[in-house]
Amino acid sequence: MSDKNSDPNSENIKIVNTGCCHDCGGRCVLRAHVKNGKIIRFETDNSEETTLRACARGRAYRQRVYSDLRLKYPLRRIGERGDGEFEQISWDDALDEVASKLIEVKEKYGNASILLMAGSGNQGMLHGIVPVALMLHQFGGYTRFWGAPSYEGALFASMATYGTIKTGNAREDLLNTKLIIMWGWNPANLIWDPETRLMLAKAREKDIKIIAIDPIYTDSAAIFAHQWIPIRPGTDAAMLIAMAYVIITENLQDQAFIDKYTVGFDKYKEYVLGLEDGLPKTPEWAEKITKVPAETITNLAREYATTKPAALIVGWGAARTAMGEQYSRAGNVLTAITGNIGIKGGYAAGFMRAYSSRETIMSRQKKKKKEGSIVEKEQPSKPRAQDNPVDFGAPPRKYSLYKLRGGTNPASTRVHINDLYNLILKGCDGGYPADIKMAYVVATNRLNQYCNTNKGVEALKALDFIVVHEQFMTPTAKFADIILPVNTFMERNDVAVPWLGSPYYIYLNKAIDSLFDTKSDLEICQELCKRLELPGDLLNLPEDQILRLLTAPRRDIKSYNKMKKDGFYKVKVAEPFIAFREQIEDPDNHPFPTLSGKIEIYCEHMAELNHPLMPPIPKYFSHNEHYDSPKAENYPLQLLTPHNKRRTHSSLHHMPWLEEIEPHAVWISSVDASQRGIKNRDLVDVYNDRGRIRIPAKVTERIIPGAVCVYQGAWFNPDKDGVDIGGCANTLTNDSYSPGGALPMNSALVQVELSPKTQMEES
Amino acid sequence: MRQLGFYFDQSRCIGCYTCSVACKDWHDIDAEPVNWRQVKIIERGTFPTPFVAYLSISCNHCENPPCIRVCPEKAISKRDTDGIVVVDQKKCLGNEACEMHCLKACPWNCPQFSIESNAKMQKCNFCVDRLEQGQNPICVEACPMYALDFGPLDELMEKYGNTVEAEGFEYKDKFKPSIIFKPKT
Numbered sequence: 014m015s016d017k018n019s020d021p022n023s024e025n026i027k028i029v030n031t032g033c034c035h036d037c038g039g040r041c042v043l044r045a046h047v048k049n050g051k052i053i054r055f056e057t058d059n060s061e062e063t064t065l066r067a068c069a070r071g072r073a074y075r076q077r078v079y080s081d082l083r084l085k086y087p088l089r090r091i092g093e094r095g096d097g098e099f100e101q102i103s104w105d106d107a108l109d110e111v112a113s114k115l116i117e118v119k120e121k122y123g124n125a126s127i128l129l130m131a132g133s134g135n136q137g138m139l140h141g142i143v144p145v146a147l148m149l150h151q152f153g154g155y156t157r158f159w160g161a162p163s164y165e166g167a168l169f170a171s172m173a174t175y176g177t178i179k180t181g182n183a184r185e186d187l188l189n190t191k192l193i194i195m196w197g198w199n200p201a202n203l204i205w206d207p208e209t210r211l212m213l214a215k216a217r218e219k220d221i222k223i224i225a226i227d228p229i230y231t232d233s234a235a236i237f238a239h240q241w242i243p244i245r246p247g248t249d250a251a252m253l254i255a256m257a258y259v260i261i262t263e264n265l266q267d268q269a270f271i272d273k274y275t276v277g278f279d280k281y282k283e284y285v286l287g288l289e290d291g292l293p294k295t296p297e298w299a300e301k302i303t304k305v306p307a308e309t310i311t312n313l314a315r316e317y318a319t320t321k322p323a324a325l326i327v328g329w330g331a332a333r334t335a336m337g338e339q340y341s342r343a344g345n346v347l348t349a350i351t352g353n354i355g356i357k358g359g360y361a362a363g364f365m366r367a368y369s370s371r372e373t374i375m376s377r378q379k380k381k382k383k384e385g386s387i388v389e390k391e392q393p394s395k396p397r398a399q400d401n402p403v404d405f406g407a408p409p410r411k412y413s414l415y416k417l418r419g420g421t422n423p424a425s426t427r428v429h430i431n432d433l434y435n436l437i438l439k440g441c442d443g444g445y446p447a448d449i450k451m452a453y454v455v456a457t458n459r460l461n462q463y464c465n466t467n468k469g470v471e472a473l474k475a476l477d478f479i480v481v482h483e484q485f486m487t488p489t490a491k492f493a494d495i496i497l498p499v500n501t502f503m504e505r506n507d508v509a510v511p512w513l514g515s516p517y518y519i520y521l522n523k524a525i526d527s528l529f530d531t532k533s534d535l536e537i538c539q540e541l542c543k544r545l546e547l548p549g550d551l552l553n554l555p556e557d558q559i560l561r562l563l564t565a566p567r568r569d570i571k572s573y574n575k576m577k578k579d580g581f582y583k584v585k586v587a588e589p590f591i592a593f594r595e596q597i598e599d600p601d602n603h604p605f606p607t608l609s610g611k612i613e614i615y616c617e618h619m620a621e622l623n624h625p626l627m628p629p630i631p632k633y634f635s636h637n638e639h640y641d642s643p644k645a646e647n648y649p650l651q652l653l654t655p656h657n658k659r660r661t662h663s664s665l666h667h668m669p670w671l672e673e674i675e676p677h678a679v680w681i682s683s684v685d686a687s688q689r690g691i692k693n694r695d696l697v698d699v700y701n702d703r704g705r706i707r708i709p710a711k712v713t714e715r716i717i718p719g720a721v722c723v724y725q726g727a728w729f730n731p732d733k734d735g736v737d738i739g740g741c742a743n744t745l746t747n748d749s750y751s752p753g754g755a756l757p758m759n760s761a762l763v764q765v766e767l768s769p770k771t772q773m774e775e776s
Numbered sequence: 777m778r779q780l781g782f783y784f785d786q787s788r789c790i791g792c793y794t795c796s797v798a799c800k801d802w803h804d805i806d807a808e809p810v811n812w813r814q815v816k817i818i819e820r821g822t823f824p825t826p827f828v829a830y831l832s833i834s835c836n837h838c839e840n841p842p843c844i845r846v847c848p849e850k851a852i853s854k855r856d857t858d859g860i861v862v863v864d865q866k867k868c869l870g871n872e873a874c875e876m877h878c879l880k881a882c883p884w885n886c887p888q889f890s891i892e893s894n895a896k897m898q899k900c901n902f903c904v905d906r907l908e909q910g911q912n913p914i915c916v917e918a919c920p921m922y923a924l925d926f927g928p929l930d931e932l933m934e935k936y937g938n939t940v941e942a943e944g945f946e947y948k949d950k951f952k953p954s955i956i957f958k959p960k961t
Contacts, residue, residue: 201790235828669807
């Protein structure tokens with residue numbers, strides 16, 4: 014059974030090598046079978062080294078491309094904003110109107126009044142945000158935001174501790190460890206690089222012990238882990254700090270490693286032992302906070318400290334909380350004090366990037382300087398094509414780690430991504446840097462996927478003009494004045510770059526012509542550039558030529574043509590990457606890229622920020638929406654809003670093959686359900702001061718009592734009373750952010766009750 | 777005849793449903809209720825020690841298929857060469873004219889009927905179209921966990937042992953389903 018390239022019934026069928034690149038943790042191979050200009054089915058990666066197999070999301074892609082729900086032609090709003098009433102217009106009319114609005118706003122209010130709301134709905138190098146940002150740079154810029162919803166807490170902590178985000182080991186290194194701790198990490202559903210799931214299964218088959226710490230008994234916990242430790246949401250830092258207490262008091266730390274490679278252990282020790290604040294962070298202290306028995310914490314601490322090497326994977330989920338970076342920092346520090354960094358089978362946690370050709374570009378530039386030393390970021394004298402003129406050259410943002418380079422947030426950017434609704438509603442008078450008049454929305458279902466959707470509705474209604482590039486009538490697109498219908502991956506060329514850990518690229522060859530009257534993001538920008546009298550520059554070139562230019566600096570692509578032909582390019586790596594191997598093996602010549610040149614258990618840069626909730630050592634904090642806050646009296650349940658297996662964020666929501674996989678529901682423990690008279694599949698309301706959703710309950714033993722779970726990505730759909738019967742998780746979440754920039758997707762308090770309809774039926 | 781069968785490593789299955797969706801895509805089958813390959817979730821136990829497993833099965837192409845015995849029209853047959861159980865939809869009476877004897881006889885609910893009126897029986901045909909081209913069944917080739925395999929049953933048993941039951945799957949000796957497992961423990 015080996016002939017992989019011929020096709021059954023191959024008459025008139027052309028196989029196009031392309032892929033799936035929405036914003037999950039994978040970029041996977043799809044081989045489209047095209048007959049008479051139509052995709053009739055897909056295969057996936059069946060080459061020798063098979064690691065890029067698409068999951069159900071990609072395999073269902075045909076239902077996205079040919080969905081009746083696709084936006085087919087340009088639309089102009091005719092009803093009230095948000096009502097979803099539109100009329101069909103021509104491309105010329107639509108583009109003319111967008112161009113004239115852009116010019117009008119620029120002339121009347123300045124470029125800062127244009128807000129670019131861009132997201133990660135497309136992960137190609139060329140489409141989505143890329144052409145729009147390049148176009149708007151030429152136009153004089155726009156207000157942009159900082160912060161990434163997935164990982165901002167983990168990113169901040171990674172920079173503070175290690176001075177870099179490249180802190181992960183190659184996935185195959187999981188087979189070299191003796192203990193894997195999956196903390197708030199569910200790659201079974203999230204992918205987290207296509208081969209991660211398989212590596213975990215193989216690790217288990219090798220009898221490597223795996224422990225999962227999570228409020229939810231996830232598929233990863235169920236399938237990979239030997240032990241599940243359920244934990245109260247948002248208290249992970251307390252448990253990690255108590256583990257440090259056990260390790261320190263039992264003298265299990267790797268003191269030689271600490272002395273040689275880290276700074277600030279003694280200061281952390283003072284906090285952990287209670288010398289700083291009179292409160293020893295004992296396992297008993299943590300038990301009350303975390304609901305994890307003290308004995309379990311003690312045993313885990315001992316096991317982690319005495320099993321070497323061990324891989325503590327500090328997942329991003331628990332960092333999407335109101336004090337997210339403290340958890341990530343506490344996890345990073347634990348890997349340091351046990352000396353699990355820079356060695357095979359160890360793991361430094363951090364941001365966990367293990368491979369990125371973006372960094373192959375950067376590292377060449379860096380090597381010209383003294384290796385690893387911190388250099389002041391050189392600013393060009395005027396904005397380049399990739400710079401946004403509006404915030405170009407601005408002084409660094411307060412409370413950013415501006416002295417370090419290598420993160421993903423420009424320190425010049427002022428507004429946090431989760432603060433855009435306040436920006437729009439309050440403007441300059443409210444202390445924000447601009448009065449926003451129009452939003453340019455591309456590759457994002459903003460309203461659905463960021464916190465506090467009802468406030469978002471208010472904000473979008475307050476704008477003068479909204480233009481949206483979309484494939485579907487999303488809850489966000491409903492608020493547009495003009496909708497420009499864009500094509501899908503299958504209808505254009507693009508290149509997808511690796512995600513976090515795997516050395517490969519996907520070339521998304523165009524499989525079919527654009528359906529209906531749709532255009533690519535690039536084509537739209539080409540048209541707009543003409544109308545805005547912009548040079549266009551790079552944007553004027555054909556897709557393939559731009560892609561050649563964009564990929565040219567990535568030296569790890571040895572053959573563009575092979576990548577294009579095969580649809581993927583697997584980079585040959587000499588040996589699996591181990592983060593910080595050089596720093597550990599040859600510290601004299603390879604300092605850590607931090608200000609001290611060492612792993613910063615105590616971060617001087619954070620100390621300088623002088624913010625009470627950004628201490629230089631990791632600490633556990635409560636907050637105003639925690640289980641022990643006054644709000645918990647009315648809203649006693651902690652809401653979790655993780656990713657599920659049937660969507661990528663809110664993309665792919667309406668694909669019938671995927672919808673049947675897992676019906677939308679709120680997970681509630683049998684304990685909490687019975688207290689509320691809720692039975693499995695009852696229709697219930699989940700609510701707080703920000704909103705109310707109405708969806709069925711899944712009564713389950715797979716979640717810690719006191720927590721409920723609504724998988725994010727279901728589409729916001731308010732009924733006439735404002736009840737979101739679509740069950741969008743962000744109807745309930747809070748549009749704040751942690752001091753380090755984490756979005757608190759997993760820090761909302763709610764109450765659950767039987768919906769009025771169910772109550773009526775039962776009485 | 778050399779009976780073909782499936783192998784399913786339940787210990788690896790993460791319940792991603794890729795096998796099932798790839799099957800629907802390849803064979804052009806709409807969403808529910810037809811599933812040539814079904815993925816079932818098994819959840820039991822109580823907090824904090826719940827148990828979760830997934831079971832992915834298609835038609836098991838039994839050695840003694842009960843569906844064949846009960847079909848009034850002899851619409852179901854077993855191929856001589858490889859033991860694949862196939863249905864001739866031209867002969868099938870449809871689920872309104874017939875009382876779906878095949879479905880009732882099958883302990884694993886493998887015969888499938890769409891929502892069309894008087895739908896004809898359909899089920900996994902082992903991707904005979906792909907086998908003829910020397911390719912793997914689409915589900916086997918789709919699984920990101922490499923939890924599915926197929927081949928002559930005797931070879932599979934040599935390779936993987938002869939465990940015939942798994943969580944959610946009860947072996948029926950009188951039918952002899954052509955599937956072996958590595959169960960989740």
